[in-house]
Structures are given as C-alpha cells and as structure tokens.
Amino acid sequence: MITDITFGQFFPGKSTVHRTDPRVKLCMTIFLIVLLFCSGNFASLAVTVASILALMLLSKVPMRLYLKSLKPILFIVLFTSALNMFYGTGTPIFELGFLTVTINGVMNAIFLSVRIMALILCSSILTFTTSPTELTDAIERLLKPLSYIKVPVHEFAMVMTIALRFIPTLLEETDKIMSAQKARGSDMESGGIVQRVKALVPILIPLFVSAFRRAFELATAMESRCYHGGKGRTKMKQLKLGGIDLAAVLLGVLALVAVIALNTLLPPSIVI
Amino acid sequence: MHVIETKDCSFIYGIGTPFEMTAVDKVSIQVEKGEFLGVIGHTGSGKSTLIQMLNGLIRPTSGRILLEGKDIWEEPKKIRAVRFKVGMVFQYPEYQLFEETVLKDIMFGPKNMGLSDQEAEKRAREAAHFTGLREELLTKSPFDLSGGEKRRAAIAGVLAMDPSVLILDEPTAGLDPRGRDVLLSQIKQYHKSRGNTILFVSHSMEDVARIADRVLVMNGSQVEILAPTKEVFEKGSELEKIGLRVPQVTAIMQSLAESGFPVEPGTLTVDDALRQLLPILKGRGDKA
Numbered sequence: 001m002i003t004d005i006t007f008g009q010f011f012p013g014k015s016t017v018h019r020t021d022p023r024v025k026l027c028m029t030i031f032l033i034v035l036l037f038c039s040g041n042f043a044s045l046a047v048t049v050a051s052i053l054a055l056m057l058l059s060k061v062p063m064r065l066y067l068k069s070l071k072p073i074l075f076i077v078l079f080t081s082a083l084n085m086f087y088g089t090g091t092p093i094f095e096l097g098f099l100t101v102t103i104n105g106v107m108n109a110i111f112l113s114v115r116i117m118a119l120i121l122c123s124s125i126l127t128f129t130t131s132p133t134e135l136t137d138a139i140e141r142l143l144k145p146l147s148y149i150k151v152p153v154h155e156f157a158m159v160m161t162i163a164l165r166f167i168p169t170l171l172e173e174t175d176k177i178m179s180a181q182k183a184r185g186s187d188m189e190s191g192g193i194v195q196r197v198k199a200l201v202p203i204l205i206p207l208f209v210s211a212f213r214r215a216f217e218l219a220t221a222m223e224s225r226c227y228h229g230g231k232g233r234t235k236m237k238q239l240k241l242g243g244i245d246l247a248a249v250l251l252g253v254l255a256l257v258a259v260i261a262l263n264t265l266l267p268p269s270i271v272i
Numbered sequence: 273m274h275v276i277e278t279k280d281c282s283f284i285y286g287i288g289t290p291f292e293m294t295a296v297d298k299v300s301i302q303v304e305k306g307e308f309l310g311v312i313g314h315t316g317s318g319k320s321t322l323i324q325m326l327n328g329l330i331r332p333t334s335g336r337i338l339l340e341g342k343d344i345w346e347e348p349k350k351i352r353a354v355r356f357k358v359g360m361v362f363q364y365p366e367y368q369l370f371e372e373t374v375l376k377d378i379m380f381g382p383k384n385m386g387l388s389d390q391e392a393e394k395r396a397r398e399a400a401h402f403t404g405l406r407e408e409l410l411t412k413s414p415f416d417l418s419g420g421e422k423r424r425a426a427i428a429g430v431l432a433m434d435p436s437v438l439i440l441d442e443p444t445a446g447l448d449p450r451g452r453d454v455l456l457s458q459i460k461q462y463h464k465s466r467g468n469t470i471l472f473v474s475h476s477m478e479d480v481a482r483i484a485d486r487v488l489v490m491n492g493s494q495v496e497i498l499a500p501t502k503e504v505f506e507k508g509s510e511l512e513k514i515g516l517r518v519p520q521v522t523a524i525m526q527s528l529a530e531s532g533f534p535v536e537p538g539t540l541t542v543d544d545a546l547r548q549l550l551p552i553l554k555g556r557g558d559k560a
Contacts, residue, residue: 187352202380205370
C-alpha cells in the first residue's frame with residue numbers, strides 16, 4: 001500500500017529524543033550530517049555513526065522502521081559502492097577484463113556506503129521523532145532573523161505546515177481513489193509503460209480536482225477564523241530550551257572534538 | 273448456495289508499527305443469493321474494511337473469502353474478475369469521476385471488462401436510466417453536474433458492469449431527504465428487476481429498515497448480529513448498548529406496545545405503522 005512509506009513519517013512517543021526541542025534537533029541533525037562528511041577516517045566515522053546509533057536507540061522507535069527507511073536508497077548505495085570498488089589504487093584483489101578491484105577501492109566503497117546510510121538514518125531520527133508542526137515551528141523560529149530584511153518567514157512556515165499537513169490527507173485520498181478505480185476494473189499492476197501511465201489518468205484527475213477543492217475550503221476556513229498572516233500572532237506552544245537540550249549540545253561538542261582529534265591523529269581512509 | 277461466504281476473516285492494519293490495529297476479527301458470515309443485506313455498525317466497527325475484502329480490494333491477513341464457493345485469492349492474478357462480479361460503490365463515489373463526459377465515465381468499468389464500445393455504451397445508457405440520469409446529462413462533463421447527479425453518475429459507473437453482487441457504502445450520505453428517498457427506491461427497483469445480491473452499508477436505521485431483508489450488525493471488529501431485519505430491530509436495547517438505535521417509528525411503536533396498545537413492536541416503516549394505528553384511532557373516535 002502507498003501508506004507504507006516510512007521515510008519522513010512521524011512516530012509519536014515520549015522518549016528523550018522526542019522531548020528535545022525541535023530547534024536543537026534540527027540544528028543537531030545538520031551538525032551530525034556535517035560531521036559525517038568531516039569524518040576523514042574509519043575511526044572518526046565510527047564516532048559519528050556511534051552517536052547516530054545511540055540516538056536511534058534513545059528514540060525508542062523500532063529499529064525495523066529505521067531499516068525500512070533505508071530501503072528506497074538501497075539502489076544508490078549499491079550503485080556507488082560498485083563504482084567505487086573499481087576506482088581505487090593499491091593492491092589489486094582480482095581483475096575483470098580491464099576492471100581492477102583493489103583493496104583501497106573496497107575500503108572506499110564500504111566507507112561511502114556507511115556514510116550514505118548514516119546520512120539517511122540521521123535525517124530519519126529527526127522526522128521520526130518530530131511532528132511536522134514542531135518542525136515548521138522550529139524552522140520559523142530559526143529563520144526569524146531573516147524577517148528583519150523583509151523575508152516573509154511566517155508565510156513560508158505556514159505554507160510548509162500546510163503542505164506537510166496535507167501529505168497524509170492526499171495519500172489517503174489517493175488510496176481511496178485508487179480503490180474506487182480498481183473496483184471499476186482499472187488495471188495498475190500489469191501492462192507496458194504506456195499502459196501504466198494511461199492507468200494513472202483516472203487517479204490523477206480526481207486527485208487534482210480534490211486537491212483544489214480542499215485548498216479552497218481551507219482558505220475559506222482560515223479566513224473565517226480571521227487569519228491574516230503572521231503580524232501580531234502569538235503561539236500556544238512556546239518553544240523553551242531545557243536540560244535535555246543543553247545535554248544534547250554538549251554531547252555534540254564532545255563528538256566534534258573526538259572527530260577532529262581522530263582526524264588529525266590518524267591518516268585519512270579515502271585513498272584514490 | 274451462498275453467493276459470498278467468509279471464513280474466519282481477519283484484517284490487521286499496520287502490522288508491526290505503533291499504529292497496529294485489528295479492523296476485522298475472525299468474521300464468518302454467509303450472504304444468500306439474491307438477498308438485500310443491510311450492514312450497520314458505528315464508525316470504526318470494521319464494516320468498511322469487511323466490505324472491501326469482499327471484492328478483493330484488500331486481502332485478509334488470515335481467513336478465506338468464498339465467492340460462489342470459490343476462494344477469491346486462489347489465483348491472485350485473476351482478482352480483477354472478482355471485482356467485476358462484486359461491484360463496489362464507495363462512500364462519496366462522486367470523487368472518482370474523471371472522464372470528459374458522463375457517458376464515457378460510466379463506460380470506464382465495462383470497457384475495462386473488455387467489452388466493445390457499442391456494448392459498453394449500451395450498458396452505460398441502461399445503467400444511467402436505472403439511476404435516473406437524464407439523457408441530456410450524458411454528454412456533459414461530470415464536473416458540471418450537481419452533487420446529486422454526480423452521485424448518480426458514479427453509481428451508474430458501477431451498475432454498468434452488471435455485477436452479480438453489488439456493495440453500496442452509504443450511497444445516500446450527504447443527499448437531501450428527497451434525493452435520498454428517490455435513490456433508495458431506485459436501488460430497490462434495480463434489485464427487484466435484476467434479482468442480484470445487494471449489500472447496503474448505512475448509518476441510517478430508517479433506510480436499512482425500509483429496504484433490507486436481513487441485517488448484519490458489526491461491533492468492535494466482530495459480527496454482533498446477523499438476522500432478518502425485524503428480529504434485529506426488535507432488540508432495541510441491545511442495539512443501543514453498542515451505540516446504534518432503532519428507527520424512530522420502531523421506537524414509538526415499541527413504547528406504544530409496552531403501554532398496552534395492540535400494535536406490533538417490530539414495525540419498521542411509517543406506512544406500516546399508519547396501517548396499524550388508523551383503525552385504533554378510528555375506534556376511539558367512535559367511542560367519543
């Protein structure tokens with residue numbers, strides 16, 4: 001079913017990670033991704049990956065769901081590692097015609113695969129543990145300085161909130177329309193590419209119509225509740241930094257120090 | 273033979289996620305050929321999931337579904353044939369319309385069955401006639417119709433496949449009382465002339481009482497009652513316990529019977545009640 005996509009989904013919970021301030025989580029995610037790319041050798045990569053794994057465990061979201069979020073990028077991982085295997089120098093392991101697989105190539109492939117997977121896992125932690133509203137709240141708050149140079153930050157955040165809010169609704173709607181057309185015998189599982197694209201028409205047209213209908217309805221509903229943009233608008237849920245957030249930042253700094261130290265002490269692992 | 277039979281059918285949503293939920297729990301029912309079966313139950317009782325299993329839109333997580341004695345999932349590749357036999361009209365079916373003209377939209381189902389254009393058009397016109405769509409509407413865009421007309425067009429789109437079992441999920445939801453009455457009598461008319469089996473899901477006890485031969489009551493993912501309509505609505509207090517009620521007129525007749533009037537407590541329609549009450553009132557008038 002279409003609702004099986006886990007990447008970008010939110011899983012409600014009360015874990016430490018769930019309770020961390022969304023602003024901190026957002027910054028820490030970006031920070032960890034940067035750290036991933038700064039890790040130059042296996043030792044420092046291990047530190048970064050270990051902190052990501054620790055956060056995954058702390059989030060109390062089932063590991064199976066994290067694995068599921070990796071599924072869509074499996075192809076990219078395999079593709080890059082296959083390519084990288086042939087692009088190394090050093091001792092050859094075996095030769096395939098003009099292609100040579102070397103120790104360095106294999107090491108590079110492993111290094112890059114781990115990095116890509118860690119990247120996805122890291123962003124999954126954020127989306128699994130942060131509700132879309134919290135996330136846009138955080139973005140709005142973090143971008144607030146831009147509003148001094150007349151950037152409509154609140155409006156951007158509202159557009160994002162609405163877009164995120166409608167993803168599940170539209171998915172559900174797609175599911176319903178698909179069921180209805182399937183009940184009328186529309187065949188989406190077989191046939192060539194032309195037939196499959198044609199089979200999408202009976203789904204896309206009603207979906208568009210209903211998306212517009214919903215947009216108009218929402219606009220009316222917002223206006224009748226006197227929405228007039230961000231000016232003078234207050235928040236019901238104020239974001240406040242607490243102990244957990246401080247701890248998160250401190251641990252982040254610790255990881256940074258470890259990565260820098262290991263990077264300078266040990267030689268880089270990627271060799272071309 | 274039973275036209276549809278389910279054996280210990282269960283369906284669980286989102287197995288293995290925090291959202292895991294049993295929607296249908298070991299349901300075994302038998303639907304007689306040619307009957308008009310009402311399906312009632314409050315929201316979330318599992319009736320929508322159950323009916324979607326009957327035409328192979330969702331596959332039961334366990335248990336079997338027999339259509340005319342044959343397991344519908346025996347050959348998963350041929351599930352489309354099942355969907356032509358068991359027609360399904362969803363809630364608010366007007367949101368599935370997509371073609372340029374109403375006629376083309378109604379022809380979508382028959383053409384998917386592999387019928388020729390002429391045969392499909394013939395069936396579409398017949399179906400449109402059954403649902404009371406006027407001839408001149410057939411060349412219009414479905415998006416230009418009124419709400420009630422769209423509903424009729426969408427229902428005609430399923431009728432045109434001439435299914436031997438027709439499932440209607442709240443076909444009258446959101447229609448005005450007059451539109452509801454007309455649609456109900458058209459469905460009844462259709463049932464009479466085709467002699468096929470109809471499953472009618474509704475939140476309106478009045479509608480079900482008026483039209484169904486038997487009633488299936490779902491509660492908490494399980495079958496609560498499956499019995500002739502009269503028997504079901506005589507159990508007023510039991511229905512109320514699971515968040516349902518009996519038709520207004522049945523409730524009135526029940527309390528009249530309790531206070532000693534010679535009326536039937538299982539009266540289901542206003543007309544029937546009138547027939548019983550008029551002589552009583554007349555008798556009183558004579559005395560006075």
